Amino acid sequence: MNPFNHKQTLIIGGGLSGLLAAWHLHRAGRRVTVWEAAETPGGWAQTLAWPGPNGESGWLERGPQALRLGDDSALGRICTALDLDLRRPGPRGPRWLGKAGRRHPSPATLDGLFRVPGMRLAEKLRLLVEPFAPGAPVEENLRTFFARRLGEGFAREALPALVGGLLAAPPERMDVGALPRLQGLEARGGLVCGGLRMGPEHTCLPRGGTGALAQALAASLPAIECGRRALALEALPEGRWRVHGEDRSADFDTVVLALSPAAGTGLLGEAAPQAAHELAAIPGLDLRVWHSRHRMVPGWERGLGLLLHPPEGRGLLGAVSLAADDPRGVPGLLQLRTYLGGAYPVEAELETWPGVLAELSHWLPELGEALQVREEACPSAFPLLEPGHRARVAHINEGLPPGLHWLGAARFGPGVGDIAEGIEAWARSLQG
Ligand SMILES: Cc1cc2nc3c(=O)[nH]c(=O)nc-3n(C[C@H](O)[C@H](O)[C@H](O)COP(=O)(O)OP(=O)(O)OC[C@H]3O[C@@H](n4cnc5c(N)ncnc54)[C@H](O)[C@@H]3O)c2cc1C
Numbered sequence: 387m388n389p390f391n392h393k394q395t396l397i398i399g400g401g402l403s404g405l406l407a408a409w410h411l412h413r414a415g416r417r418v419t420v421w422e423a424a425e426t427p428g429g430w431a432q433t434l435a436w437p438g439p440n441g442e443s444g445w446l447e448r449g450p451q452a453l454r455l456g457d458d459s460a461l462g463r464i465c466t467a468l469d470l471d472l473r474r475p476g477p478r479g480p481r482w483l484g485k486a487g488r489r490h491p492s493p494a495t496l497d498g499l500f501r502v503p504g505m506r507l508a509e510k511l512r513l514l515v516e517p518f519a520p521g522a523p524v525e526e527n528l529r530t531f532f533a534r535r536l537g538e539g540f541a542r543e544a545l546p547a548l549v550g551g552l553l554a555a556p557p558e559r560m561d562v563g564a565l566p567r568l569q570g571l572e573a574r575g576g577l578v579c580g581g582l583r584m585g586p587e588h589t590c591l592p593r594g595g596t597g598a599l600a601q602a603l604a605a606s607l608p609a610i611e612c613g614r615r616a617l618a619l620e621a622l623p624e625g626r627w628r629v630h631g632e633d634r635s636a637d638f639d640t641v642v643l644a645l646s647p648a649a650g651t652g653l654l655g656e657a658a659p660q661a662a663h664e665l666a667a668i669p670g671l672d673l674r675v676w677h678s679r680h681r682m683v684p685g686w687e688r689g690l691g692l693l694l695h696p697p698e699g700r701g702l703l704g705a706v707s708l709a710a711d712d713p714r715g716v717p718g719l720l721q722l723r724t725y726l727g728g729a730y731p732v733e734a735e736l737e738t739w740p741g742v743l744a745e746l747s748h749w750l751p752e753l754g755e756a757l758q759v760r761e762e763a764c765p766s767a768f769p770l771l772e773p774g775h776r777a778r779v780a781h782i783n784e785g786l787p788p789g790l791h792w793l794g795a796a797r798f799g800p801g802v803g804d805i806a807e808g809i810e811a812w813a814r815s816l817q818g
Pocket of ligand 1: 399422429450617644645675794800802
């Protein structure tokens with residue numbers, strides 16, 4: 387018999403993981419409550435008001451600036467079911483790699499890939515044999531994965547900026563097994579053939595920003611209690627759980643922890659010490675994000691993207707701007723967001739905005755002074771999914787007593803699409 391039917395489930399954490407889990411359980415007819423410590427649901431996925439210099443309406447994204455959906459993806463299915471009004475941004479503006487002291491076309495494009503400085507001719511030609519790359523070893527980090535598929539030259543000269551800009555960590559410190567899309571591509575014949583078979587992904591923006599996804603999920607749930615932090619779990623007879631909050635306790639048949647590793651560790655401590663120990667070993671990466679508004683620069687109206695080859699960024703990983711017609715920005719102004727830190731040390735001069743602007747201006751000399759600046763610190767923004775991560779996840783799940791579940795970016799992968807895919811599969815596994 388399905389253990390979730392007719393029983394009370396508590397989901398601790400009302401970020402996207404918790405909201406998605408609750409949404410699936412609720413749609414399957416189960417009784418589910420969400421406790422969220424903050425006053426608003428969404429976790430990182432929140433679109434915050436940021437008025438312009440003259441009080442104009444404007445917003446910034448605390449987490450993802452846009453969503454990436456595949457034609458047949460869990461995230462796409464959810465957006466459709468929620469009837470989210472999605473906008474496909476038009477053509478994008480310039481995308482660059484900052485390396486060898488100046489800008490080059492981004493290696494995320496075909497043109498840029500063949501123009502990465504530092505790659506020898508033979509290394510560029512090696513890119514062409516990617517579909518015939520040898521099979522995967524059992525365990526691999528991102529660097530060895532890409533060196534095997536695209537060659538040493540790519541892994542050495544282009545990969546650090548791509549991985550640093552997306553995952554805020556060096557490729558050799560990330561387990562390829564923690565990134566489900568890469569595994570899916572490999573299983574379907576490699577990056578090129580697998581990409582063709584899996585179909586393209588599109589960048590989409592919900593009306594109201596990416597936080598609108600969290601809001602729509604929360605609005606579809608009957609019981610979400612914000613401002614309610616879970617403090618401790620107590621095992622009761624017959625496999626039930628008592629959850630202690632700041633001002634009250636309540637009993638549940640099933641408890642789902644939809645939390646970062648750090649937050650989950652504290653709660654699991656006594657209930658599942660071995661799982662708590664493994665969870666505590668997953669490092670959280672602190673990201674520093676600066677949002678700034680400048681006068682628009684001609685040619686950048688469609689937005690810009692800059693990734694830096696990590697040794698040269700001195701802790702600055704990259705920057706991305708909104709397109710001029712993005713409803714979150716202030717008309718006429720360039721809205722930029724700049725990332726620093728993660729697994730990379732940030733040099734002392736880049737601890738404050740003037741230092742960040744000086745470093746940015748080296749790569750983007752067209753950029754003028756900022757009219758507005760705001761820092762959003764993102765402690766433990768991303769989990770560092772180190773080599774051996776899949777085995778660690780398996781140990782955590784094995785160490786959880788009946789009635790306790792653990793979900794989140796550290797289990798399913800760092801992107802919203804990975805989380806949506808993982809939680810859809812998790813919810814399906816509970817059926818029957
Ligand atoms: C700056 C930044 C940029 C990003 N960019 C992208 C991107 O471009 N594309 C992409 O796919 N992903 C991106 N991500 C990652 C993505 O946003 C996250 O992976 C995702 O939002 C994580 O959701 P979550 O629910 O697992 O965790 P969280 O968002 O951390 O939610 C956990 C929730 O649990 C609550 N909580 C904690 N402890 C307790 C407790 N004891 N009791 C009750 N509640 C508790 C917290 O308040 C929080 O709301 C980005 C993240 C950041 C920070």
